[in-house]
Amino acid sequence: MDLPGYYEYYCGVKIIAGHDALEKIPGILQDLHARRPMIVTDKGVAGAGLVDIVLGAVKDQLIIGAVADDVPPDSDLRVVNRLAALYREQGCDALIAVGGGSVMDTAKGINIVVSEGADDLMKFSGAGALKRPLKPLVAVPTTAGTGSEVTLVAVVKDHERHLKMAFVSYFLLPDVSILDSRMTLSLPAAITAATGMDAMTHAVEAYYGLSKNPLSDATALAAIRLISGNLVGVTRNPSDREARLAMANAATLAGMAFSNSMVGMVHTLGHATGSVCGVPHGVCMAILLPYGLEYNRHKREDVMGELLFPMGGPAVFAGTPKEQRTDRVIAYVRQMNQDLHDASGGRHARFFKEVSDRDGKPAVPRERLPDIARTALGDGSIFYNPEELDYDDFLMVLEAAWEGVALDPGCIRK
Amino acid sequence: MSQPQSAYAFYSPTKVLSGNKALENLPVELDGMNAVKPLILTTPGLSARGMEKIMAAAFGDSNLTIGIFAGVPPQPDLRLIRELYGLYRDNGYDAIIALGGGPVMDTAKTLNIAVSGRPEDLERLADRDPLTKKLRPLAAIPTLDLSGYEMTRYAALGPLSLNSPALIPDLMIIDSRTVPEEEHKTMAATALMSMTQVVEACLHPARNLLTDAYAYGAARFIMENILNVLRHPSDRKGRLALANAAFFAQTSFDNLAPGMVFELGVAIARSCQTKPGLVMGLLLPHFLLLEMRKGASTRKDLYLFIGGPEAFAGTMAAASPRKALDRIVETLLELQSLVPDFPRSIRDLGIKKEDMEGLVAQGPAAGVRGEYDPQDIRNILEKAWETRF
Numbered sequence: 001m002d003l004p005g006y007y008e009y010y011c012g013v014k015i016i017a018g019h020d021a022l023e024k025i026p027g028i029l030q031d032l033h034a035r036r037p038m039i040v041t042d043k044g045v046a047g048a049g050l051v052d053i054v055l056g057a058v059k060d061q062l063i064i065g066a067v068a069d070d071v072p073p074d075s076d077l078r079v080v081n082r083l084a085a086l087y088r089e090q091g092c093d094a095l096i097a098v099g100g101g102s103v104m105d106t107a108k109g110i111n112i113v114v115s116e117g118a119d120d121l122m123k124f125s126g127a128g129a130l131k132r133p134l135k136p137l138v139a140v141p142t143t144a145g146t147g148s149e150v151t152l153v154a155v156v157k158d159h160e161r162h163l164k165m166a167f168v169s170y171f172l173l174p175d176v177s178i179l180d181s182r183m184t185l186s187l188p189a190a191i192t193a194a195t196g197m198d199a200m201t202h203a204v205e206a207y208y209g210l211s212k213n214p215l216s217d218a219t220a221l222a223a224i225r226l227i228s229g230n231l232v233g234v235t236r237n238p239s240d241r242e243a244r245l246a247m248a249n250a251a252t253l254a255g256m257a258f259s260n261s262m263v264g265m266v267h268t269l270g271h272a273t274g275s276v277c278g279v280p281h282g283v284c285m286a287i288l289l290p291y292g293l294e295y296n297r298h299k300r301e302d303v304m305g306e307l308l309f310p311m312g313g314p315a316v317f318a319g320t321p322k323e324q325r326t327d328r329v330i331a332y333v334r335q336m337n338q339d340l341h342d343a344s345g346g347r348h349a350r351f352f353k354e355v356s357d358r359d360g361k362p363a364v365p366r367e368r369l370p371d372i373a374r375t376a377l378g379d380g381s382i383f384y385n386p387e388e389l390d391y392d393d394f395l396m397v398l399e400a401a402w403e404g405v406a407l408d409p410g411c412i413r414k
Numbered sequence: 415m416s417q418p419q420s421a422y423a424f425y426s427p428t429k430v431l432s433g434n435k436a437l438e439n440l441p442v443e444l445d446g447m448n449a450v451k452p453l454i455l456t457t458p459g460l461s462a463r464g465m466e467k468i469m470a471a472a473f474g475d476s477n478l479t480i481g482i483f484a485g486v487p488p489q490p491d492l493r494l495i496r497e498l499y500g501l502y503r504d505n506g507y508d509a510i511i512a513l514g515g516g517p518v519m520d521t522a523k524t525l526n527i528a529v530s531g532r533p534e535d536l537e538r539l540a541d542r543d544p545l546t547k548k549l550r551p552l553a554a555i556p557t558l559d560l561s562g563y564e565m566t567r568y569a570a571l572g573p574l575s576l577n578s579p580a581l582i583p584d585l586m587i588i589d590s591r592t593v594p595e596e597e598h599k600t601m602a603a604t605a606l607m608s609m610t611q612v613v614e615a616c617l618h619p620a621r622n623l624l625t626d627a628y629a630y631g632a633a634r635f636i637m638e639n640i641l642n643v644l645r646h647p648s649d650r651k652g653r654l655a656l657a658n659a660a661f662f663a664q665t666s667f668d669n670l671a672p673g674m675v676f677e678l679g680v681a682i683a684r685s686c687q688t689k690p691g692l693v694m695g696l697l698l699p700h701f702l703l704l705e706m707r708k709g710a711s712t713r714k715d716l717y718l719f720i721g722g723p724e725a726f727a728g729t730m731a732a733a734s735p736r737k738a739l740d741r742i743v744e745t746l747l748e749l750q751s752l753v754p755d756f757p758r759s760i761r762d763l764g765i766k767k768e769d770m771e772g773l774v775a776q777g778p779a780a781g782v783r784g785e786y787d788p789q790d791i792r793n794i795l796e797k798a799w800e801t802r803f
Contacts, residue, residue, distance in 0.1 A: 001634035003655045006433030011426065015624065018421030031546055131448060133548070170429075170446070214635065214658060215430070218627040226623075245420055249623050309723040318727035 007213035009260045010170065013139075013150050017179035017249055019241060022057035025096065025138060028176050029062065032136035034094035036065040038087050040107040041098040043069055045142050048186050054098055054140065065092035075105040077121060077158040077165070084113035094136040097174070098183075101146045101281075104139060108154035108172045111135055121156060122165060130169040139174035142183045144247035145195025145282055147202055147255020149177035179252060181245040189235050190347035193340040194282030196231040196247055199223060200333075201270075201285035202254035205292060206261040207307060208300045210384045213261060220257035225310035226250035232336065235343040264385035266292035269394065269401075272376035277364045279355055286337055287351055291397050292385075293330045294407045298414060299386040301326050308332070351404030369398045387413055422622035425579060426665045428554075428565060432588040432658055437469070440511070440553065441476030443585055447551040449509035453481045453502055455522050456513040460484070460557070465513055468591045481505055486514065490521045491572045495536070499528045509551040512583070513592065516561025519554060523569035523581045526552050536574065545578035554583035555592045558656060560604045562611060562676065562690065565661050566668035582668070588657045590650040598644055598753040603691030605640040605656055606749070607679070608632055608663035609742070610694040614673030615666040616716055617705060628666040633719040635659035640745065644752040674786045675701045678795070681773060686763045695746055696760050700797040702739045704790060717741070746803055758802040760795070770795045 016024050029037060041051050046069040055064065068083045087095075087110060097107035112124050115134035124130055139149035154167040187195075203223040206216050226246045234243035269291075270284035297304055305325030309317040311332045320328050340348040349355045352364040364372075373394035376382070382389060389397075393413065400407050431439055444452055456465055461484035473480055483498060501507075502525065510529075512522035527535050530549040556564050563569070565583060569576040595601075615621060615629045635655040643652040667676070679694035717738040718726040729737050750756040757763050774791050 001631060001638065003635070003651060003658065004433065006431075006436065008429065008431050010429035012429070014423065014425040016423045017622075021421065024423075033546070128446070213432075214631045214662070215628075218631040218662075219624075221630075222623050222627045242420065253623065253627070306723065309727065314718075314723070314727035317723065 001214055001217060002212070004211075004213055007211070009213055009215045011150055011173075011256045011260065012170070013173050014176045015179065015252060016176060017245065019181050019245065020057070021178045021180040022054055022140070022182070025054075025058050025178065026061035028138060029094055029136065032094065032175055034136045036063050036090075036092050037094040037096045037138070038066045038068065038083075038090065038092040039064060039096045039098060040071060040083065040103055040110065041067070041069045042071040042073070042103055045069070045099045045103070050142055050183055050186075051098060053182050054096070065090040071099065071103050071106045073102055075102045075109065075154075075156045077109075077156055078160075080106055080109035080113060080121065080156055084110045087114050094138070096138045096140060098140045098142060100141065100143045101148045104141075104146075104148040105154045105156060107137060107139075108167065109156040111137055111172070112167065125165040125167055127168040130167075130171045132171065134171050137174045139177045140180070140183060141177065141248065141251065143187060143191065143195045144184050144244070144251040145198035147199065147251050147258065149174055150252055150255040151259045177252060179245065179248040181241045181248065184244045184248060185239060185241065187238065189238060189344040191282075192238065192247075193231065193235045193344050193348040194280060194286055195251070196227055196235070196282075197286035197289065197337070197340070198282035199247070199251040199254040200227045200231070200336075201266050201289045201292075202258040202263065203227070203250075204289060204307065204333075205263040205266055206254070206257035208293070208296060208303050208386065209262050209264050210386055211261045216257040216261040219253040221310050223250045223253035223257060224307060226253070228311045228332075228336075232339045232343055235340055235348070262384035263381050264292060265295065265382060265389055265397070268376050268379045268382040268385070268389075269372070269397065271379050271381065272372045273352070273364065276368055276372045276375055278357070279363050283349055283355060286340070287349060287355075287401050288397075290330055290333045290337075291401050291407060293326070293333065295389075295393075295397060295412055296386040297326050297330075298412065304329055352398070352402040353404070364402065366402055369395060369402060372398055422620070422624075424622060424624040424669050426628075426669070427579070428583055428661075428665075429585050430588070430661065431586070432654060434590070436587050436589040437472035437555075437592060440585075440587055441473055441478050444478065444509055444551060444553070447509065447584060449551045450477060451479045451481070451505075451507050452509040452511045452551075452553070453483065453498075453505075453507040454511045454513055455486055455498075455518050455525075456482070456484050457486050457518060458484055460514050463594060465592065469513065481507055486518045486521050488517055489572075490517050492536075492574065494521065495524050495528055495571065496533065498525050499533055502529045509553070511553045511555065513555040515557055515559040515564060519556075519561070519564040519583075520569045520571050522552060522554075524571045524574065524576065526550055526581070527576070545580045547580065549580050551585070552583045553585040553587065555587045555589070556657060556660065557593055558596045558604050558653060558660070559600045560607065560660055562607045562664060562667070562680075565664045568668075586661060588654055588661070590654055593653045593657045595647040595653070598647075599692070599756065600689065601643060601647070601656070602640070602749045602753045602756065603689035603695070604660060605636050605691070606695030606698070606746075607676075607691030608656075608660045609636050610673070610675050610679065610691070610698050611663040611667040612636070612719065613698060613702065613716070613742075614676060615663070615670055616713065616719055618670045618673065620670055622669075625666040625669050628662040630719055632659040632662035632666065634722060635662070637720060637722070637741070637745070641748050641752070644749065671784060674784055674791065675794075677784060678773070678791065682760060682763070682765060685769065686765055688757075688763050692757055693760060693763065695749070696757065696798050696803070697794055699739060699743050699746065699803075700794045700801070702742065703797075704793060706735050706739065743803070750803060759800070760798045761800075762802075765799065767799065770799065
């Protein structure tokens with residue numbers, strides 16, 4: 001295991017996992033000296049009955065100050081302010097965020113407002129603006145992918161002023177994250193597959209990236225082993241509780257890994273594709289991951305080869321000569337996308353030309369690829385990618401990912 | 415293969431800074447915790463080795479005012495805490511930096527309870543009143559002369575035995591300047607203690623994905639570096655890896671309960687005035703043999719931790735637990751050849767046969783708190799007494 005010349009690592013979030021982890025919430029809040037939490041969630045999560053499960057798990061032991069179930073799919077400053085007002089009116093003293101990325105971001109935003117008495121959230125954007133602990137925040141993720149239950153970032157959009165505010169602080173980390181298999185049992189196959197590959201990408205990019213460290217390595221390896229062993233199976237058989245819990249654990253482990261190292265070009269291109277074409281993040285990650293491996297392999301051949309152990313298991317690892325391991329790793333990720341495609345009845349996209357929008361039209365028209373490549377140039381995540389990319393490189397990768405063909409090794413920088 | 419527990423809790427609140435010039439980042443980190451006037455605690459020994467100068471140089475152009483107390487003895491007591499409490503309060507310090515191993519950390523954790531509330535809080539804690547309140551910022555700068563408890567929730571001071579997650583340091587700095595070469599025996603003992611924490615965490619019935627992840631990092635660093643560091647103590651990177659390993663091992667250990675070998679090692683070392691890690695190293699192979707005989711509880715992939723993926727994948731599954739044991743024994747033998755007067759059995763430490771029976775009989779009173787089968791304890795102690803490695 002490699003020790004870098006310098007590294008930092010922090011994840012002060014307490015992790016509580018299990019098939020009945022939600023039942024621990026009252027005790028956790030008591031330890032945090034809170035007795036009247038507000039639940040923050042969205043309509044989809046509430047409609048799937050997940051808030052009822054949470055309420056059922058804490059009933060008789062906890063007074064819920066308010067349930068706010070109208071967080072939009074995209075975090076919104078007005079919603080943050082409105083829910084902060086509700087929190088105050090109802091005399092709440094803690095937050096329970098039940099949902100995915102937008103719910104977590106919104107809850108973190110509310111927490112800044114109610115803890116700092118802020119009327120202008122903007123004052124607290126950027127790094128280092130928060131100086132003291134906020135109100136207790138308990139995160140209950142309902143997808144197994146983003147890892148935002150262990151990340152210190154929140155993005156809140158001001159739709160009126162067309163601004164995207166980013167908040168970065170250790171004080172934004174939830175105090176506790178609850179990983180309970182019941183929260184992901186009803187996740188549809190395609191979303192299970194895409195969010196699972198999001199977690200896979202976090203772990204893989206963290207492992208071969210330039211700012212890896214021993215703890216991001218250890219958590220990434222564990223995440224990759226769990227995803228390789230469970231994702232295809234749980235996409236095929238959604239009610240497998242053990243596999244659901246394994247994926248929830250994997251997403252958190254991958255979140256610890258990437259938030260303490262960095263991600264690279266797969267995220268750069270994924271952010272750009274999401275912003276230009278509105279494609280869900282996990283879908284982009286799944287499609288682009290093989291290309292991140294191919295494009296960077298000449299710089300990280302040995303490190304990538306090590307991933308065959310958690311992906312394929314000891315027998316495959318031992319049976320593959322060292323110089324062929326990276327090939328096997330790339331083939332393994334492609335095969336996983338194929339298996340997820342089959343397990344989801346064709347709904348998991350393998351390449352961009354297969355992605356369709358809600359009306360069934362192609363979501364990523366080929367002629368938009370130059371726009372995506374241009375947008376990618378402005379994304380900071382490229383800084384930690386092992387090999388450099390310019391516009392032409394981005395476009396070359398996008399073309400291949402659109403068509404679903406391997407990169408031409410002759411076209412990669414050396 | 416037995417699986418890790420599906421239900422678990424894991425907590426590691428320490429921020430790690432490790433490597434080149436890590437020390438220089440301490441002022442910024444303290445500032446992030448609203449601290450500008452830390453009190454540094456260390457030992458006369460470390461002070462004599464120039465640690466104060468190194469710290470002062472690293473803090474050079476920051477706005478920090480630092481205080482230094484370099485008189486932490488090997489066995490700190492409550493009188494020292496009262497003295498330090500006065501010093502801290504009178505000078506308006508707002509954070510503690512603990513530079514050194516066990517006694518310094520025990521002092522720092524105990525002092526932190528006193529300065530974060532009232533000194534009487536200490537007495538209440540000893541009455542097992544749980545401490546849930548956040549304490550003042552505490553930074554740890556550990557060396558390679560460790561007790562095994564530094565980065566954990568445990569602190570012991572004289573008769574006082576404390577245990578609260580609030581005691582875990584907020585920050586840990588590992589910098590080659592503050593991880594100096596120690597005597598061979600000390601470095602070997604620390605590595606063997608970390609190894610014991612790793613192996614016992616790996617075999618613990620309540621182990622989970624995160625205790626496994628930390629144990630894995632620790633085991634790889636120890637096995638890849640311990641012999642090199644003893645052959646070439648100037649290997650700075652190797653020493654840093656061992657200091658990292660000690661933290662990973664302690665974090666894994668802290669999220670489970672202490673194991674039998676660890677507790678026996680501490681108890682025996684206390685009675686014969688030696689380093690606990692040396693005793694643990696001598697007990698560990700016998701413990702593993704016993705576990706293997708019991709069969710069911712031994713995990714098949716222990717050798718992945720001890721030998722690494724390449725060696726593990728190249729070994730037949732049935733032979734794998736045995737290989738793990740062999741590698742540990744080989745390492746122990748190598749250490750014995752590299753370290754002057756390394757004990758070959760616990761008999762060499764001056765333990766008498768009747769002392770062992772006393773340890774088995776006393777159990778918890780001797781500090782062996784877990785519920786172990788007395789027959790297992792007797793078996794391991796006898797083997798470690800009779801066998802000379």
